[in-house]
Amino acid sequence: DVQVTQSPSSLSASVGDSVTITCRASQSIISNVNWYRQKPGKAPELLIYSASRLQSGVPSRFSGSASGTDSTLTISSLQLEDFATYYCQQSYSTPWTFGQGTRVEIK
Amino acid sequence: QLQLQESGSGLVKPSQTLSLTCAVSGGSISSGGYSWNWIRQAPGQGLEWIGYIYNGGRTDYNPSLKGRVSISEDRSKSQISLTLRSVTAADTAVYFCARLNELGTYWYFDVWGRGTLVTVSS
Numbered sequence: 001d002v003q004v005t006q007s008p009s010s011l012s013a014s015v016g017d018s019v020t021i022t023c024r025a026s027q028s029i030i031s032n033v034n035w036y037r038q039k040p041g042k043a044p045e046l047l048i049y050s051a052s053r054l055q056s057g058v059p060s061r062f063s064g065s066a067s068g069t070d071s072t073l074t075i076s077s078l079q080l081e082d083f084a085t086y087y088c089q090q091s092y093s094t095p096w097t098f099g100q101g102t103r104v105e106i107k
Numbered sequence: 108q109l110q111l112q113e114s115g116s117g118l119v120k121p122s123q124t125l126s127l128t129c130a131v132s133g134g135s136i137s138s139g140g141y142s143w144n145w146i147r148q149a150p151g152q153g154l155e156w157i158g159y160i161y162n163g164g165r166t167d168y169n170p171s172l173k174g175r176v177s178i179s180e181d182r183s184k185s186q187i188s189l190t191l192r193s194v195t196a197a198d199t200a201v202y203f204c205a206r207l208n209e210l211g212t213y214w215y216f217d218v219w220g221r222g223t224l225v226t227v228s229s
Binding site: 001044045 | 144153154155156167168169170171203205207211212213214215216217219220221222
């Protein structure tokens with residue numbers, strides 16, 4: 001199985017801050033990584049697919065990149081609705097696996 | 108707009124069978140380029156992929172579930188079903204139905220149901 005390790009597990013930030021979350025795969029997965037945001041009590045929602053492609057309707061403050069086995073999600077200017085938990089997911093091979101999640105909290 | 112709605116038994120006794128259904132509306136489960144997945148999330152935990160059905164009935168499952176799981180489809184009802192046998196408390200989770208978009212080179216879960224909580228308890 002491809003393991004994905006996400007960091008940090010949590011972070012505190014203020015509205016307007018820029019934050020970065022990292023996901024490291026146990027092997028090269030090229031650009032087969034997706035990012036989701038999950039608000040409390042809700043289903044995850046797709047933000048970024050193929051490492052850097054913005055899902056339709058998602059604000060441009062979200063961006064992604066990948067290099068080697070590492071992928072990053074950057075939120076350039078945090079809004080109130082962005083205080084949530086974020087997950088990366090590899091779509092390179094089954095079983096599809098998710099990172100452990102990063103909880104973004106209000107400072 | 109495609110919508111997914113999970114339903115089924117909210118309380119299951121240990122060693123029994125969990126059965127859930129995902130009703131798909133606003134689109135067809137027969138459409139090429141998509142697979143239909145089950146994903147779960149234990150309370151306060153992360154996401155775990157359970158398995159999927161695709162391409163007219165082919166299935167693939169997470170080996171971690173050790174042969175306890177099966178997924179099927181009913182095209183006439185536009186439904187996807189999940190069966191998980193011999194459940195324990197560790198199977199307590201919110202179960203999500205999700206569509207995997209396979210239209211391009213890169214695949215991703217683009218539509219999710221709201222999820223349904225299943226509690227395993229005597």
